[in-house]
Amino acid sequence: MQHDPSVSPRRNIGKAELFFGFLKIGLLSFGGIAPWARHIIVEEKGWLTDREFAELLGVGQVLPGPNVMNASILIGDRNQGLIGVVLCLLGQLVMPLIIVVALAVFYDRVASVPEVNAALIGAAAASAGLVLGTALKMVRNIRPTLLPLGIGAAGFAAIGLLRWPLVPVVLVLVPLAIAGTWLGRRK
């Protein structure tokens, strides 16, 4: 079969590649891991398309546990089985654990410096924009039809605008999304 460069090749991702990929995600993921996971998995490494990434993120969202972590478990298992899972989890946790403990040790000394505080707030503001911009970019690349657009907008409005709690929203929205998608397909 001729190799088509526009389609991401379906080779298995190696163990070292998985570990170092997620190590990088863990190290860089200030202010939210999902945009960084997407940046590295979709744009930098080309392991998944935007659509595949969103699928795994959706599955990860409805299961208990952080959504990206759950998605990474599926990625690790599909490529390298249980060892792959352990490597993905270790990779994304090692650096954040070291950093969080280091921050805790220095926190009291550092947090009172106004420049440090301003830098942290500035980076946090940028992180918020990073999440927003990444979500919009995924919507643009996936080009959802009217029905999924409505489902996504409902989820966005409930959590982002009305500030309803996540768990009940997920418990109501997911069955509605499934029913809507199923009915849409039967036509």
Place this chain on the structure above:
Amino acid sequence: MTGVLLELARTFALLSLVSIGGINALLPEIHRQIVEVHGWMTDQAFASAFAIANASPGPNIIFVSLIGWQVAGLPGLLVSTLAILIPSSTLAYFAGRALTRWSHHPAVAVLRDALIPVALGLMLASGVSMMRTVDRDVVTVLISLATAAFVYTTRRNPLWALAGGAIVNVVALHVF
């Protein structure tokens, strides 16, 4: 010491199984267990641990790891991390296997299609919620919007935008 570790393990392993969306929805319950029921941390220490965890990279469960560290040092960190990690991860592992196994079943295709917009909508919402929490003045709002535009229009490393945001806000501190 062993008693504290066992109690940390039990507390977080139970919470792991209901932690849809990570631990953010469970914050009130974690606070109740750690501060009120067990008295392991003061309110103040709990709040600054949350701030530190939010300033760190990584999945949001590292807040739980940090609680373990503050309560019982390195053993506490390891026990708490594994306790919040293993139950939900085991579930995700078997759920993923089931999805792969039944991947050609029409119901699985419907499920996957249905979950894509849910994931996108919630990610968009989390960006807006973060902006509402963090952005307190014109400068921070502009930093957020400029970063969103940067990420939307380029494939460059977003680290540039984060560094830019930090620098701009420090400069703004001295200008205004």
